[in-house]
Amino acid sequence: MLTERAHTLHVRSLSKHYGRVRAVDDVSFTVRRGDFLTLLGPSGSGKTTILMSIAGFIEPTAGDILVDERVITHLPPERRNFGMVFQGYALFPHLTVADNVGFPLQVRRVPRAEATARVRQALDLVHLTDLADRVPKQLSGGQQQRVALARALVFQPDLLLLDEPLSALDKKLRAELGWELKSLHRRVGMTFIYVTHDQEEALSMSDEVAILRDGKLVQSGAPSALYDQPRTRFVADFLGTSNFLDGVVDGPHHAGVTYRCGPHRFLQAGPRDALRPGQPIVLSLRPEKIVLTADEPPGAINVLAAELVSWSYFGSGVHVLVAAPGIGQLAVTRQSWRLDVPLSAGKRVWLSWDADAATPVAEDS
Amino acid sequence: MTTSVALAARAHSGLPVRAFYWLLVVPALAAMLAFYFFPLARVLWISVTEPRPGLDNYALLLTSASVHRMLLVTARLCVITTIVTLLLGYVVAYAMAHARGRQLRWLTFFVLLPLWVSVLVRAFAWVTLLRGNGLVNQSLLALGIIGEPLALVRNELGVAVGMIHYMIPFAVLPLYANMQGIDLRLVAAARGLGASPRQAFLRVFLPLSLPGLVGAGVLVFIFSLGFYVTPAILGGGRVFMIAEYIGVQILTVLRWGLGAMLATTLLAGVLLLMAALGRLVNMKKLFGAG
Numbered sequence: 001m002l003t004e005r006a007h008t009l010h011v012r013s014l015s016k017h018y019g020r021v022r023a024v025d026d027v028s029f030t031v032r033r034g035d036f037l038t039l040l041g042p043s044g045s046g047k048t049t050i051l052m053s054i055a056g057f058i059e060p061t062a063g064d065i066l067v068d069e070r071v072i073t074h075l076p077p078e079r080r081n082f083g084m085v086f087q088g089y090a091l092f093p094h095l096t097v098a099d100n101v102g103f104p105l106q107v108r109r110v111p112r113a114e115a116t117a118r119v120r121q122a123l124d125l126v127h128l129t130d131l132a133d134r135v136p137k138q139l140s141g142g143q144q145q146r147v148a149l150a151r152a153l154v155f156q157p158d159l160l161l162l163d164e165p166l167s168a169l170d171k172k173l174r175a176e177l178g179w180e181l182k183s184l185h186r187r188v189g190m191t192f193i194y195v196t197h198d199q200e201e202a203l204s205m206s207d208e209v210a211i212l213r214d215g216k217l218v219q220s221g222a223p224s225a226l227y228d229q230p231r232t233r234f235v236a237d238f239l240g241t242s243n244f245l246d247g248v249v250d251g252p253h254h255a256g257v258t259y260r261c262g263p264h265r266f267l268q269a270g271p272r273d274a275l276r277p278g279q280p281i282v283l284s285l286r287p288e289k290i291v292l293t294a295d296e297p298p299g300a301i302n303v304l305a306a307e308l309v310s311w312s313y314f315g316s317g318v319h320v321l322v323a324a325p326g327i328g329q330l331a332v333t334r335q336s337w338r339l340d341v342p343l344s345a346g347k348r349v350w351l352s353w354d355a356d357a358a359t360p361v362a363e364d365s
Numbered sequence: 366m367t368t369s370v371a372l373a374a375r376a377h378s379g380l381p382v383r384a385f386y387w388l389l390v391v392p393a394l395a396a397m398l399a400f401y402f403f404p405l406a407r408v409l410w411i412s413v414t415e416p417r418p419g420l421d422n423y424a425l426l427l428t429s430a431s432v433h434r435m436l437l438v439t440a441r442l443c444v445i446t447t448i449v450t451l452l453l454g455y456v457v458a459y460a461m462a463h464a465r466g467r468q469l470r471w472l473t474f475f476v477l478l479p480l481w482v483s484v485l486v487r488a489f490a491w492v493t494l495l496r497g498n499g500l501v502n503q504s505l506l507a508l509g510i511i512g513e514p515l516a517l518v519r520n521e522l523g524v525a526v527g528m529i530h531y532m533i534p535f536a537v538l539p540l541y542a543n544m545q546g547i548d549l550r551l552v553a554a555a556r557g558l559g560a561s562p563r564q565a566f567l568r569v570f571l572p573l574s575l576p577g578l579v580g581a582g583v584l585v586f587i588f589s590l591g592f593y594v595t596p597a598i599l600g601g602g603r604v605f606m607i608a609e610y611i612g613v614q615i616l617t618v619l620r621w622g623l624g625a626m627l628a629t630t631l632l633a634g635v636l637l638l639m640a641a642l643g644r645l646v647n648m649k650k651l652f653g654a655g
Contacts, residue, residue, distance in 0.1 A: 055557055057556075057557070076556070077556045078558075078559050078561055081559070084557040086550060086553075092554075151558065
């Protein structure tokens with residue numbers, strides 16, 4: 001029912017200052033037609049301020065917001081034609097589900113017959129047709145979230161903005177509605193901008209993620225690119241979990257560069273330029289990219305003997321904490337199925353990882 | 366502590382705990398019976414016995430032209446007061462619901478301020494302002510807006526001004542209590558969904574503030590019915606509302622039966638209105654106890 005009217009959104013050098021606090025500081029990004037972009041960051045990172053500026057509720061201090069080539073920075077919210085799902089949904093408690101969904105059509109003076117048909121279509125889209133005559137108080141959290149979605153989509157907006165729409169739900173429901181949201185995005189083919197502090201949500205749903213910290217855009221890209229090649233220690237730490245190896249560059253190698261960590265010498269694949277011998281280097285190494293064996297692995301590139309400190313079993317896998325001399329504690333995550341390392345504290349184990357498993361990251365300013 | 370006292374009482378007297386609690390209420394209850402309900406019952410009694418037994422006094426409600434005139438004036442003034450007070454009070458409560466910190470404290474202070482000034486003082490202050498050679502008329506004359514002093518007091522207009530001024534806090538407080546419960550993000554949501562500021566107010570904020578408006582309206586109307594001092598002073602003896610009319614019947618012309626009948630009628634009317642209000646809105650919530 002909803003057409004393929006997708007638009008591009010440009011945010012250019014957007015800043016919002018409150019006195020001397022820079023809530024948003026010179027942020028620029030572009031959301032391509034029909035993309036699902038997530039603004040991800042801890043609380044106070046400025047993600048909601050950016051969303052509210054796009055929606056028109058906050059007047060930016062500087063910068064511009066453009067839909068396709070049209071500047072909308074100073075338009076009032078009601079003239080932007082964006083659909084929005086608010087945190088906590090903000091359903092009108094005095095109106096029925098049908099009237100809530102019909103609200104955007106009513107204020108646009110859409111003729112009654114057409115409005116009724118479109119409300120019905122929107123409710124079909126979120127599988128809520130049977131509850132049209134209820135009031136929000138009689139709905140569960142998940143149902144309310146769907147009403148909010150239907151209300152934000154019913155008037156065929158140019159863009160859909162979502163402010164932490166799943167944060168009020170319990171974990172299982174959150175995952176389920178996440179799937180639904182993603183499939184909905186594919187079906188309506190619109191441009192979505194999503195705000196969350198939950199990195200799992202961001203990774204699982206988005207085409208592109210923009211990570212924010214202290215009002216600044218730290219890194220953006222496809223979820224897998226962000227996870228596998230974080231540029232800074234903050235990004236590596238915020239997205240999933242990461243070990244950090246602090247070392248010193250040793251010298252170039254035909255397959256990359258070697259570096260020293262305490263008494264150990266490791267190989268890192270990738271570009272050798274800009275890394276001079278003697279220069280400090282920090283590498284992010286994901287726990288699941290480390291192979292754990294009971295005996296020394298033959299032919300492995302980066303090998304490290306360590307002592308098993310403790311472990312935590314979570315069904316499909318197991319988190320293992322090991323201590324390596326000269327490096328400190330490292331986290332390793334392995335599948336629990338057919339794990340060939342006996343789990344007992346104090347036991348000697350071997351760690352190994354490929355040359356391209358780790359990523360050099362910059363220290364945060 | 367309470368429990369131990371109650372248990373001790375039970376141990377000593379052998380009375381159940383509940384009876385002990387009832388005993389605590391007895392003095393207040395006795396005072397109410399002796400000094401409130403008994404005189405009230407006497408008033409009801411007088412209304413059907415003076416000057417002779419029967420419903421003659423109540424018949425006056427239907428037959429007496431002067432009673433009709435007085436009831437009409439009372440109803441008209443109460444309706445006007447209620448409407449104007451609600452309009453003005455709504456604006457103040459709306460501002461309070463959107464104010465924060467210092468702003469809110471000053472607004473609250475100025476709303477409550479008149480409550481600390483005697484009604485008598487306020488009525489005379491209005492006379493000073495509104496009379497023929499008062500401040501308002503003199504200013505308007507000096508500015509050349511009017512040629513003759515306007516009759517602003519010693520008529521229904523003056524009474525209405527005094528009553529509205531008195532009633533505004535009583536409208537603001539329940540309205541504000543109700544508006545505090547309205548999630549202001551809903552108004553922002555309406556704007557985000559395409560509503561103009563006007564549409565967002567009319568379709569979202571106003572309907573959500575309706576319970577407060579109904580509650581404040583009934584409250585102001587009931588209070589207005591009982592005005593005595595304000596109409597007496599600002600009406601200058603020309604505007605008789607029910608309370609002053611009763612006073613005159615009992616103190617001046619000594620028609621106790623008629624006075625008692627009107628008092629009973631007023632009480633019954635107020636109780637009916639309260640019952641209606643109780644059905645429309647949650648009273649506990651309205652007065653901040655909920």
